[in-house]
Amino acid sequence: MTPLSAPVPPVPADVRPGTVAWLRASVARFSNGGDHVRRRALAVDALTSVDVEALRDNAFTRTRTIVAALDDFDVMAEIARPVPVGVLAEALGLPDVSADVTPVAAAYHPHVTPDAEAEAALGRLVSVCGGPTELAAARIGLLVQACDATAGLIGNELSARLSGKPVGQPVLRTRRRIDGEDVAVSLAGTPFGAGPRACPGSAHATALAAGVLQALQGFRLTEAETTWVSSPNLRMPARLRVTRDGTVGALC
C-alpha cells in the first residue's frame, strides 16, 4: 500500500448539523471506507455535470470584468480566490457564494478551530444548498476544496510568469493514519494527489486557472518581494499586487 492510499485521520462524527465540524464529518475528504466511496461519488457526479470548457470561458470573462475597474490590486484577494469559486458555484447551479466559501476554507482542516465568521458563513452555504444533507456537504466541499488550491495554482503560475522564477506546486503535503500514527505525506511530484483520493477536480481547476491567467496578461508586479502564505502544507502567495504593464501596448 502506498502512503497516499492509507486512511485519512478520522474526524469526530458526533457533531451539530450545519457546523464546520459537521462539514468535515460529511465530506469525502475526511472520510474512510464506504463513507469515502459514497461521498466521493456524490462529488464526482456533481463535477461530471459541469462543462469544463465553459468554466475556462466564464473565468476569463469574469476576471476581465473585475480588472476593468481596478488599477493596482491584489490578484489573490480580488481574483484568484473569488473568481474560480464563483464560476464553479454558478456551474453547480448556486449563486456566487465565494465570499462565504473563503472563511469556511480557512477553517476546513481539522487542526483549525472555526471562528464565528466561519460558522456563520457555513450556515448560509448550508441554507443555499437546501439544508444539512450529505449532498449539500458534497457541493460545499467542492467549493471549499477549489478555493485555496485553485488560488494557489493561479498565484504560483502568475508569480512565476512575472518574476521569471520556477513555478511551485500549491499543495505540498497531506495527512494519513499509518500504523496508528497521524503522519504528513508528501505530494511532491503529484500536484493533484494520487490513488483513491486523488483530486477529482483537476480538469476543472486547470480550466479555471487557464481562463483567469489568460485574462491577466499584460500586468506586472508592483512589489519586489512576494509574501507567501505561512502554512507547512500550502505554497502560494498571500498577496500578489499587480498593475497594468504600460509597455505591453508598445511591444504588440
Ligand code: HEM
Ligand atoms: C475546481 C477546483 C477543485 C475541486 C472541485 C477539487 C476537489 C477536490 C475534492 C472533492 C477532493 C477530495 C477527494 C477525496 O477525498 O476523495 C480533492 C482532493 C485533492 N485535491 Fe482538489 N480540487 C480542486 C482543485 C485542486 C487544485 C488546484 C489542487 C492542487 C494543484 C488540488 C489538489 C488536491 C489534492 C492533492 C487532493 C488529495 C488530498 C489527499 O489525498 O489528501 N485540488 N480535491
